[in-house]
Amino acid sequence: xxxxxDLRAVVxxxxxxxxxxxxxxxxxxxxxxxxxxAAAWWAAGPLVIFVGTVLMGLRGWISPPVSIVLGNGCIVGxxxxxxxxxxxxxxxxxxxxxxxxxxxxxxALLLLSTVWPHYPLRLMIVPGLMAVxxxxxxxxxxxxxxxxxxxxxxxxxxxxSAVALAFRSATAQLEARDADLFTPSVWQNIYLxxxxxxxxxxxxxxxxxxxQRLQQHIRDLAxxxxxxxxxTRAAFWDAATHELRRQQRSMRPAALLMLDLDHFKRVxxxxxxxxxxRVLRDFAQRVRRTLRAxxxxxxxxxxxxxxxxxDTEATAALAIAERIRAQPCAADVPAYTxxxxxxxxxxxxxxxxxxxxxxxxxxxxxxxLYEAKARGRDRVVQAPTGTAA
Numbered sequence: 589x590x591x592x593x594d595l596r597a598v599v600x601x602x603x604x605x606x607x608x609x610x611x612x613x614x615x616x617x618x619x620x621x622x623x624x625x626a627a628a629w630w631a632a633g634p635l636v637i638f639v640g641t642v643l644m645g646l647r648g649w650i651s652p653p654v655s656i657v658l659g660n661g662c663i664v665g666x667x668x669x670x671x672x673x674x675x676x677x678x679x680x681x682x683x684x685x686x687x688x689x690x691x692x693x694x695x696a697l698l699l700l701s702t703v704w705p706h707y708p709l710r711l712m713i714v715p716g717l718m719a720v721x722x723x724x725x726x727x728x729x730x731x732x733x734x735x736x737x738x739x740x741x742x743x744x745x746x747x748x749s750a751v752a753l754a755f756r757s758a759t760a761q762l763e764a765r766d767a768d769l770f771t772p773s774v775w776q777n778i779y780l781x782x783x784x785x786x787x788x789x790x791x792x793x794x795x796x797x798x799x800q801r802l803q804q805h806i807r808d809l810a811x812x813x814x815x816x817x818x819x820t821r822a823a824f825w826d827a828a829t830h831e832l833r834r835q836q837r838s839m840r841p842a843a844l845l846m847l848d849l850d851h852f853k854r855v856x857x858x859x860x861x862x863x864x865x866r867v868l869r870d871f872a873q874r875v876r877r878t879l880r881a882x883x884x885x886x887x888x889x890x891x892x893x894x895x896x897x898x899d900t901e902a903t904a905a906l907a908i909a910e911r912i913r914a915q916p917c918a919a920d921v922p923a924y925t926x927x928x929x930x931x932x933x934x935x936x937x938x939x940x941x942x943x944x945x946x947x948x949x950x951x952x953x954x955x956x957l958y959e960a961k962a963r964g965r966d967r968v969v970q971a972p973t974g975t976a977a
């Protein structure tokens with residue numbers, strides 16, 4: 589009798605752990621719905637698991653189909669919801685196969701609990717399917733992030749859960765055919781305890797992952813322009829200074845572009861500021877489509893932008909600038925053009941202050957930009973060859 593009560597208590601404890609995890613994740617979702625839509629799925633998973641544990645804990649007071657089929661279905665479905673949440677977190681398509689297999693499992697459980705009662709087969713099917721879901725979840729997280737602490741913590745607990753589930757599925761045939769979930773068993777104690785701890789660990793890992801996303805968003809707000817996503821002027825200055833120091837050490841060339849939208853005030857006056865904002869966003873996307881991952885792109889002020897092209901000769905920089913200028917604008921914004929000033933930044937002497945070099949490069953590119961405006965706009969002009977130092 590004592591063992592039965594202990595097992596029932598462990599099952600209900602497992603569900604209670606899920607509720608606590610859901611409360612935290614639900615709070616994160618309510619505070620950051622646009623940034624963390626995945627948290628809603630993550631919060632729903634443990635809640636559904638809790639419903640399943642309650643149904644299973646009421647075994648003996650409610651009919652077997654309700655306790656066995658719905659209870660196990662909720663637990664498997666909760667694990668699938670948490671996996672779906674991670675798919676949403678990394679903007680992947682939601683897979684359908686967990687729900688297909690859940691439906692097949694429900695039919696099998698109904699047959700194995702009413703028509704042909706067979707506890708070991710039920711015990712093999714449910715943990716086995718959950719192990720497959722956990723392995724898919726593990727692969728998803730591993731593919732997207734295995735370097736951050738939050739991801740490694742989550743990966744560890746998902747792996748632990750998958751091993752515990754696979755072990756229980758493999759040892760299912762050691763149970764008697766007429767046994768039950770609460771029949772005293774060493775394997776059952778190990779399995780339920782392990783899964784309870786893994787659910788807690790997985791929930792903490794998801795919370796850490798959500799907090800990591802929030803912290804990154806805060807850092808982005810501090811360093812990126814909220815309208816265009818380009819670096820702020822201060823953040824660009826820091827990044828460009830760092831790149832030019834690297835250039836000086838390695839004696840590699842670089843180039844700097846100053847970009848200005850032509851007649852932008854006319855766009856605002858004619859179409860309104862919301863349309864002007866759309867034009868700025870479209871132009872920023874147009875630039876990002878052309879640049880490499882190592883390039884630095886910032887908003888210098890108003891409709892003026894700046895780009896640093898590390899390890900780039902003047903000829904290659906001119907080709908990049910021309911591609912930016914020639915790219916078509918989006919269909920939902922008024923047609924606009926851009927003027928671009930370019931300067932090559934030759935490696936300065938080892939004792940030259942990087943800040944002065946950057947200032948000089950910006951001054952030369954800015955002068956070339958005004959020359960492009962004077963020549964009729966919608967063109968690229970390169971500053972006279974020389975060292976921007």
